Amino acid sequence: MASLSCQVLVAGGGIGGCVAALAAARAGARTMLIERLAFLGGSATAAAVGQFVGWETARGRRVVAGIAEEIVQALVARGASPGHAHFVMSTGHRMDRVSYDTEALKGVLDDLMAAAGVEVLFHAQFIGLECAGTRITRCNVMARGTSITLLPQVAVDASGDLELLAAAGASFLPLEPGETMQPATTMFRFGPIDYAVFDALTGPELKALCEAGVAAGALPRAALHQSRVPGGDEGWFNVGRVAVDSTDPFALSRAEAEGRRQAYAAAAFIARAVPGCARGRLTALAPQLGIRESRRLCGLYVLSEDDVRRGTRFADAVAAGAYPIDIHPAQGAGLKFETLGEDHSYAIPLRCLIPRGIDNALVAGRGISASHTAHAATRVMPGTMAIAQAAGVAAAWLAQNGGRACDLPADELRRTLAASGALVP
Ligand SMILES: Cc1cc2nc3c(=O)[nH]c(=O)nc-3n(C[C@H](O)[C@H](O)[C@H](O)COP(=O)(O)OP(=O)(O)OC[C@H]3O[C@@H](n4cnc5c(N)ncnc54)[C@H](O)[C@@H]3O)c2cc1C
Incomplete structure (x- = not known):
């Protein structure tokens, strides 16, 4: 059985995992990413979503940039995306959109990983872990029939369904009465x-x-x-x-x-x-079913529907979103799509990325600590990428400085993110 150490381990190479790994590696951490498929992108490629929506408010104020924007520019440079555009939805809402060639995105992500020095292990399925007290010490991976033990200083769960945090005993948010999990779609x-x-x-x-x-x-x-x-x-x-x-x-x-x-x-x-x-x-x-919602972390803070509606300000805000509340009911043919105001945006605090009771893990991607309704707004990819950039920077800091995730210095991380081109609210 092979055994490998790294500073930051990112489990899952969806759009969230890729951005987290890039941010961690660029911050100087020896970063490894495991992905069970043969290519990167997750829902962005394997579920063929094909468009990034939710970059700006309806009035046109941008709330997401950073690595997410770099990915757009790399797609444009390949002729694989027309870049930022707009369309009017049947509801009359003016929506921003970056459509992209899902095959080209795989190549863009490969290139970005290689340039940043992220070690990517494809065909690698996370299958379990060991903890010592409140720290994850070993992650077990099965890759092409070979069992591999990874020894990370910090683990970032970007598996969408939060398989790593589930194995670590993290808590997840239940659906409240009247709520049903958003259904999936084969594109x-x-x-x-x-x-x-x-x-x-x-x-x-x-x-x-x-x-x-x-x-x-x-x-x-x-x-x-x-x-x-x-x-x-x-x-x-x-x-x-x-x-x-x-x-x-x-x-x-x-x-x-x-x-x-x-x-x-x-x-x-x-x-x-x-x-x-x-x-x-x-x-x-699409190679696989697209999953909108599954496990949602119960983190140090739970972003609420009220926070999204009011645009609550947080001292530890690390990312922003402007996408409306978009709930696909599990039953029936309808859609709940609720716009929140012409220039409305909301903030995501660092605490939504930090599990309770686990000192060296973070979440990146759609499974952050948010209520069912708040998640219906934060789940789209521009916001997911902004959140993931924060997770990567935070993971690198933790690997380099030690300590507990719950004590991460939000002010310093906010400055680092802003200096690297992210829009920090
Ligand atoms: C049908 C559909 C339509 C959507 N439409 C839009 C849209 O128009 N615009 C928009 O911006 N957003 C849209 N979204 C939302 C958006 O695509 C997702 O929320 C986002 O892509 C989630 O990214 P992620 O990285 O968090 O997770 P995922 O994309 O789910 O990535 C998780 C990754 O982890 C890997 N993984 C999982 N388990 C393991 C394991 N045990 N070991 C190793 N690897 C593992 C998976 O293979 C995958 O690559 C849509 C979503 C769906 C499903």
């Missing part, structure tokens, strides 16, 4: 689309088409959301809805098959009924 690529026709569809026309698709049992939700593949005439459609707890492997397996079934049914309807799509067909399925 699918469809084309060719005559975008001159498709983009000319009016709000009422789209609404009528969505209602017809739901009534026919072909659209699980009343939406024809899609992001155009840059430079092409195909789009990634986001219209499926599968209620699943992704931490249950048997339920997840059934959900993967159901997601694909929904994708084919929706594609057939789109080709049959949606103007501009008659020549199109489903050309690719």
Whole structure:
């Protein structure tokens, strides 16, 4: 059994894990990232989300930059993204968007990791750990049939479902009465689309088409959301809805098959009924189901719905978001999408990244300590990347200076983040 030490171990190479690892390595920490798939990006590539939304307020005030913006510029330089753009949603809300080629993002992330000196171990599944008191001492990984023991000074859980923190005995937030976990979606690529026709569809026309698709049992939700593949005439459609707890492997397996079934049914309807799509067909399925919500950490502070609505200010704020509250109900075809004001933004405190009772671990990505409703706003990728940059900088500081995560110097970290181009509220 191989055994390797590192200063910062990032478990999970989704967009959150990648940004955390980059930030930690650039801060001077010997950083290793493990990813169970053969490529980086997580939902951004493996679930083919295809667009970053939530960079700015509706009025256009930017709240996210830093490494997230670097990734956008690297995509633009490859011709894999048109960069920052806007669109008007069927609700009338003006939304910012960076659409990107999901394959190109894999290459961009590989290059950024290599340049920063992050050691990436693909095909590496985190399977367990050992603790000494309140510190994680060993992480066990299975990679290509080989058992590897990693000895990190600090661990960052960026696995989305927070598998590492679960194994370390961290606490997670329950759903409150009346809340259900957001459903998952299998994205699918469809084309060719005559975008001159498709983009000319009016709000009422789209609404009528969505209602017809739901009534026919072909659209699980009343939406024809899609992001155009840059430079092409195909789009990634986001219209499926599968209620699943992704931490249950048997339920997840059934959900993967159901997601694909929904994708084919929706594609057939789109080709049959949606103007501009008659020549199109489903050309690719996302490699895996996209998970919106699973475990949410119970950290030193729980970001509440009220904090998001009011834009509560925090002395230890390390990231900001401006994306609305976007809840996909598990049942029915509706959507709860609630805008919060023309120039509204909210802050995420460092304490939301720190588990209770574990001294050398942090969370990066969608599983931060936030209520179900607050998470519905913070979960999108620009905010996720801003949070992850803070997690990486904090992890490096902890590895280099020692001590406990709960004692991290927020003021110093805020200054470090701001100096590196992040927007710190
Ligand atoms: C269908 C859908 C549509 C969305 N639409 C948008 C949108 O339009 N715009 C937007 O900005 N955001 C959108 N989001 C939200 C956003 O994509 C996610 O919240 C975000 O990508 C989560 O990133 P993450 O890094 O936290 O987690 P993930 O992307 O889930 O990454 C976790 C990574 O950890 C790895 N991993 C897990 N367990 C292990 C293990 N045991 N060992 C090793 N590796 C492991 C996984 O393979 C994965 O690579 C959408 C999400 C979904 C599901």
